[in-house]
Amino acid sequence: MRGQTGVGPQADVYAAFSRAEDAEERVLARLLARADFRSRRVLEIGVGAARYTAALASHAARYVAIDVSPELLALARRRLAGTKVELVEADMLAIPLRDASVERIFASWSFPAYGAAEESLAEAFRVLGPHGEIWLVGNAPDGDFMEMRGEAEMRREAAGQAWYLNHRFSIAATVDTEFVFPSLAEAGRVLVAIFGPKAEAWLSRHPSRRLARRVNIYVARRPDKADGDRGRTRVASTL
Numbered sequence: 001m002r003g004q005t006g007v008g009p010q011a012d013v014y015a016a017f018s019r020a021e022d023a024e025e026r027v028l029a030r031l032l033a034r035a036d037f038r039s040r041r042v043l044e045i046g047v048g049a050a051r052y053t054a055a056l057a058s059h060a061a062r063y064v065a066i067d068v069s070p071e072l073l074a075l076a077r078r079r080l081a082g083t084k085v086e087l088v089e090a091d092m093l094a095i096p097l098r099d100a101s102v103e104r105i106f107a108s109w110s111f112p113a114y115g116a117a118e119e120s121l122a123e124a125f126r127v128l129g130p131h132g133e134i135w136l137v138g139n140a141p142d143g144d145f146m147e148m149r150g151e152a153e154m155r156r157e158a159a160g161q162a163w164y165l166n167h168r169f170s171i172a173a174t175v176d177t178e179f180v181f182p183s184l185a186e187a188g189r190v191l192v193a194i195f196g197p198k199a200e201a202w203l204s205r206h207p208s209r210r211l212a213r214r215v216n217i218y219v220a221r222r223p224d225k226a227d228g229d230r231g232r233t234r235v236a237s238t239l
């Protein structure tokens with residue numbers, strides 16, 4: 001969860017990085033406009049520091065959020081105090097929910113599982129009920145932010161986007177967001193601390209305290225039985 005946790009030795013830099021970004025409200029507004037979580041049983045995968053969780057959960061009937069990291073769950077717990085969100089330490093490859101027990105799955109920058117993409121998708125479809133939907137948020141492979149991170153990262157994000165599009169996902173929306181730093185010097189301090197010399201090189205070519213980022217919102221509907229690829233059907237423990 002590089003760059004987003006606000007924990008660790010560079011906490012100050014990461015906090016300044018997230019403060020500069022306006023993605024949260026813009027992405028959330030689009031999600032709430034497009035994805036219907038009202039009165040639904042929802043599972044969030046890889047909740048991290050719970051960026052969108054409280055707002056999405058306020059519309060849901062039940063909202064379970066999992067993460068493998070106890071440290072990030074502790075951050076989420078603080079942020080979600082007083083909400084109905086049920087936080088559970090669990091791996092997305094072994095979700096402790098029954099087959100077909102949720103109606104919506106949500107994940108931002110955390111799905112599929114690293115090195116086990118197909119398995120995590122099968123496990124998500126296992127817990128998703130009929131007509132269920134998976135909503136995902138991730139980087140689009142273009143925009144200043146990706147250009148600053150370099151060719152290799154852009155290719156990696158493009159491959160990620162292709163994976164989604166080849167696995168039942170379509171792009172429901174692309175949201176233009178922006179990092180706005182208080183000054184060019186602060187942009188340099190934060191971006192170079194996180195992304196290294198390539199950020200310095202990029203800023204020397206594009207000296208600006210603003211950095212555009214494009215975010216994709218993806219949606220996939222659960223395949224029905226006739227498709228024959230719903231994934232495993234074992235029953236996991238109950239929550």
Ligand SMILES: C[S@@+](CC[C@H](N)C(=O)[O-])C[C@H]1O[C@@H](n2cnc3c(N)ncnc32)[C@H](O)[C@@H]1O
Nearest residue numbers: 001046047048051067068069091092108109110
């Ligand atoms: C980049 S962070 C994104 C966090 C949050 N969703 C956000 O938008 O800020 C990825 C999150 O996925 C979690 N994660 C990674 N692998 C996981 C797994 N196998 N099962 C559950 N969570 C996982 C990490 O602990 C981390 O919180």
